[in-house]
Amino acid sequence: MTAGSEKASLLWVRWSSRLRSPVFWQGLLGIATFFAVWQIARWIGWMTIIPSPVELAAGIPEEIERAGYWQNWVDSGRRVFTGFGIAALLAIVIGVAMGMSNRLRALIFPLFEIMRPIPPLAWLPLAILFWPSSELTMIFLTFIGAFFPILLNILVGIEKIDPRYKQAALSLGSSRGAMFRRVMMPGALPSLFTGLTIAIGITWEVVIAAEMASGTNGLGYMTWDSYMTHSMVGIVLGMLSIGLAGMASSWVMRLVGEKAMPWRRR
């Protein structure tokens, strides 16, 4: 059997077992009920503003074909991943340094503890004034949103490494470098990925709000613009797109995590 057909048959086995499970059908029933109640509420005249599922299904393809829809994905995605990428890089460097040196930690930690509780959006006015463009403002906000959860989780990860692993590594004659690369880093990796997953979710929240406040494109702007132009279908499509984008991002994060930590796969 070729690898391809083996994969296909595996997929088939997985889906057929899923179809036989009552949990699958119960989930489906829940979703169907939700849409049915929504549709009926509209029929009996309870919700006059929000379009019904049937109207949405009819209207959404047209909205998607509208020029610039996919560009909004690209614009928001670029902001999220730029801010997130810079945040991850900096947080990893600073977090690892703080985890390895108690003095550095004592120096920086209190400062971060003051800054951390400030919600990313509270930085908006200052950021608009400080950064020369709204693009940089939005990227900065996503950076702020992602930085602290990543940093904090690295610190926790390094701190929580079981002392037995460090003791075993010492007894086995680890050099400082090996202790760092082969014990501390892999030991902190699960916690780092927890931080990254939380952070990517926050960056989507932040970028949407930032775009609504100061953007001229992107999924957040599109949703807000639809509100300004009374396009109900546009609003709901914007919401759905944002949800999907967030879901896809955490899915990517999980895949990368599984690749980076093969020992955690069952």
Place this chain on the structure above:
Amino acid sequence: MDQARKTISGHCRVDAVGKVFGSADSGPEIVLKNCSFEVPAGSLTVLLGPSGCGKSTLVQLVAGYDTPTLGNVTLDGVSVTGPGTDRIVVFQETALFPWMTLLDNVAYGPIQMGIPRREAESEASALLRDVGLKAFEDRYPSQISGGMQRRAEVARALIARPKLMLLDEPFRGLDHMSRGLMQEYYLKLFDQHQTTTLFVTSEIDEAIFLADRLVILSYKPTTVQTVIDVPLPRPRDFQMLTSSVYGQIKEQALDLLYNEALKAFDQPAIPANGGVRGTA
């Protein structure tokens, strides 16, 4: 195994060792008091005492993960001042690195000591075969059973050729059958490698079955109560558990342990990893 490494070393002396843990609100707690015993080179010495009596603290001190408040630990005449490659601990729960395959875990020590990767891996592979884990060398520790984890960990310790091996209740938590098999397996390895060993347990049968000499501890403050030599011949098998020598030693040890166990029965235990408190 080459002949050179059978030069027997690893004579360990624990000399008048005391350990006090202090905390601001509960005051000082004397865990060990005037503990003295020897682990003769090439011997398998078993430390036997009720659970929670501070056996693990003693192991931490000999390993160099913690320092005694009083007294002194020496290995081949040299004072122990910190962890070193001449002493390796096999812990109660597995301390195999979860992020490395069994092969990488076992090859880690030799690689750190400067042996080329390929050589280290072939030696690790051979040792994994000796402990019956050849087929599992590419698995991660979480993918194998508890008994297999202990065997891999013993292999990781043996390959580093320590002068002294410290086993801290390594078979605790295994079911009765696996435990018995592990003991037999372990004895075979011991006979083969002749590494001086300090083995900690609270199980009297395990202690006598394995030991050349038994060091029996008393409870709170913990000190050495008696040292009993076990003259059973090696290699050993389970039939010896019914011999008269065995019966005598067990009776003697039980008498001593019973009173200590009674004392231990209604007192809070010392945290198993108590020695780590100050350094973590």
